[in-house]
Amino acid sequence: MTDDSRIGAIWSALKAADVPELRTIFTNDPDRLAKHVIEVGGTRFDFAKTHLLDATVDAFVDLADAADLAGARTAMFAGEAINNSEGRAVEHSALRGEGRAETVKEAKMLRSRMRTLIDAIEAEALGEVRHVLHIGIGGSALGPDLLVDALARNSDRYDVAVVSNVDGAALEEAIKGFDPHATLIAVASKTFTTGETMLNAASALQWMMDAGVDDPYGRVIALTAAPEKAMEWGVDETRILPFPESIGGRYSLWSSIGFPVAMALGWAGFEELLEGAAEMDRHFRTTPPRDNAPLRAAFVDQYYARVRECQTRAVFAYDERLRLLPSYLQQLEMESNGKAVTRDGVAVDGPTAPVTWGGVGTDAQHAVFQLLHQGTHLIPVEFIAVTEAGDRQDPAHHDTLLINCFAQGAALMQGKESDDPARTYPGNRPSSTILLDALTPNALGALIAFYEHRTFANGVLLGINSFDQFGVELGKSIAKAIESEGPKGFDPSTMxxxxxALT
Known part of the structure; x- marks a missing residue:
């Protein structure tokens, strides 16, 4: 049970607390690094360059207790219907072995089914396959796209392309260079009715038909929670890879939605990804709040969004292989926690999710860092870097990349005084750094699970339901009305x- 009066008092105390500048915080506490850095496996989470004091962390630990975060976490892993607005459980962690026993067992069975199909594809039971076209949108595309781009750049297995945008130019770009006679199409849709996905799938089939491919439907794999819909569409039951209804789209890459990842990495790589995520699950479940990486990150998020009223959070990946991570996090965080009411339907009493945005270092330094260093907005920054290089170039490339990453965090904090106001850097600007030893499937699986649990923790601290997404439905329904009824009944601008453009 939550203690609302206690929660209100904690927020009031947090907002009233006097917090010195970052440079002073380091000077005052020589042990700060040891207390604000958390190591999980081969990843270092450094929160030392944030404004959280020991007392601030204590207050947030108290807040987590008052919000019954431990109870909510237990309920989630137990498979209870914590998505109260839709009456659903939230069981993505069970897909990697940490959750309700029945779901873990079902996930293992479905994973075995996927492996059997992949074995058959590798044995050319579906004919020659050199290319995989994965069609989805939102969570059905962002996760697979991130993982394939990050981990399979040098794979000699299959060419995998992910298309999500209904813009025909996106589909044309995805299939450019693909031989339709050697292409497998994976259609990913939880309901198998998603408009953009099904239109792209129909066009991809037409591309095959136009090329004279025998039985194009025989080269389609369906990834869905609605297998009957896939069969109605024309996919044979043997090529349908289901996943449970309790798996939300943005949390689904661990299910059959990860099919293109397994094709690109091989089965061992996919299993390694799952195990990395499971390791983070165990850390989140069993580690006390002060040393719990996802929970500590949520404390940082809440401090800047609610106490300092920062409207955005910037994420910069200092590794080209992680260039799609900011886009992935935009959906995960903003679709999950971009809400205006609590779990009980009451208006929230403050900001919820900030706007997540970002880019890739060092490109971003020459584009947006001017505002971060000298602009009028206070924007907490998160840097992600990898110690081990992912290329075979002169080591100077990777060394320069890492030096720039660390220098930006130091510069944001330290600033620099000058007699010339235009050359003055105020400093006192916060950042966190996540440093992976190496970008392996295990490490990336753990990192994504870290962000999932961080998002969940933020939702609990805010008292909102992170697992519905009704906000995406209104625009879709209006689009359908325009498509079916034409320009009538809308505002003059829309009409x-x-x-x-359309008549």
Missing amino acids: ALIER
């Missing part, structure tokens, strides 16, 4: 745009 004029429809008439100009």
Whole structure:
């Protein structure tokens, strides 16, 4: 049970606390690094360059207790229906072995089914396959796209392309260079009715038909929680890879939605990914709040969003292989916690999720860092870097990359005074750094699970349901109305745009 009066008092105390500048915080506490760095496996989470004091962390630990975070966490892993607005459990962790026993068993069975199908594909039971076209949108595309791009760049297994945008140019780009006679299509949709996905899938099939491919439907794999819909669409039951209804789209890459990842990495790599995530699950479940990496990160998020009223959070991956991570996190965090009411339907009493945005270092330094260093907005920054290089170039490349990453965090904190106001850097600007030893499937699995649990923890601290996404439905319903009814019943601006472009 939550203690609302206690929660209100803690927030009031946090907002009233006087917090010195970052440089002073380090000066005042020679042990700060030891207390604000958490090591999990081969990943270092450094929160030392944030404004959280020991007393701040104590207050947030108290807040987590008052919000019954431990109870909510137990309920999630037990498979209880914590998605109260939809009456659903939230069981993505069970897909990697940490959760309700029945779901873990079902996930193992479904994973075995996927492996059997992949073995058959590798044995050319579906004919020659050199290319995999994965079609989805949102969580059905962002996770696979991130993982394939990050981990399979040098794979000699299959060419994998992910297409999500309904813009025909996106599909054309995805299939450019693919031989339709050697292509496998994976259609990923939880309901198997998602408009953009099904239109792209139909166009991909037409591409095969136009090329004279025998039985194009025989080269389609369906990844869905609605297998009957896939069969109605024309996919044979033997090529349907189901996943449970309790798996939300943005948490689904561990299910059959990860099929293109397993194709690109091989089965051992996919299993390693799952085990890395399971290691983070165990850390989140069993580690006390002060040393719990996802929970500590949520404390940082809440401090800057609610106490300092920062409207955005910037994420910069100082590794080209992680260039898609900011986009992945945008959906995970903003779709999960971009809410205006609590779990009980009452208006929230403050900001919820900030706007997540970011880019890739060092490119971003020459694009947006001017505002971060000297602009009027206070924006907490998160850096992600990898100690081991992912290329075979002169080591100077990777050394320079890491030096720039660490220098930016130091510069944001330290600042620099000058007699020339235009050359003055105020400093006192916070950042966190996540440093992976190496970018392996295990490490990336753990990192993604870290972000999942961080998002969940933020939702609990805010008292909201992180697992529905009704906000994406209104625009879709209006689009359907325009498609079926044309330009009538809308505002004059919308009607004029429809008439100009579509009639």
